[in-house]
Amino acid sequence: GAVVSQHPSRVICKSGTSVKIECRSLDFQATTMFWYRQFPKKSLMLMATSNEGSKATYEQGVEKDKFLINHASLTLSTLTVTSAHPEDSSFYICSASLSGGDNEQFFGPGTRLTVL
């Protein structure tokens, strides 16, 4: 149980275009989802916390108009990178937290974004 999927696993896009990444909790309901960014061989940087039905809370320094997050249901959150630039190239990882309990996070497999 507690499986989180991400789609796509890899995406290559041209500079200036927008890219949407989906994060799904497959077998549980997640009231909270988190979006992280990871640079090569570096730690995970929390970008935003997403609660179902409400606006995402962004960490300091993360542009909310650049990284649009939608958490429309208890099993789906999306991250849209708008007007992507090469510096947005990174590994994006989502996680989902079970409703109630001790709020343990379960991580998706990640999405590799390359902006040309």
Place this chain on the structure above:
Amino acid sequence: AQSVAQPEDQVNVAEGNPLTVKCTYSVSGNPYLFWYVQYPNRGLQFLLKYITGDNLVKGSYGFEAEFNKSQTSFHLKKPSALVSDSALYFCAVRDGPTDSWGKLQFGAGTQVVVTP
């Protein structure tokens, strides 16, 4: 505010020898502590956690960790390392039940290299 320190960028160990990956933390309340492992271009896999109870926690793949409150440490250990344990290991902390969203603070990561 919470923080995590992993003092070693890389740990090298020969196969069959004991493996230790160090982690120290700082939180204002009660710590919830986690260890995750990441293989190249993959998401994070959960290894073990400490919430409360016995200070020695046993996890997946033969790993264990000991919570030491006085030293504010949560070192990861494995008695006999395997080549397949070579990966990037992350320690993470959450400020217990006071953080209702369950936000995690990750350490910088430690690359483990196990040589045959």
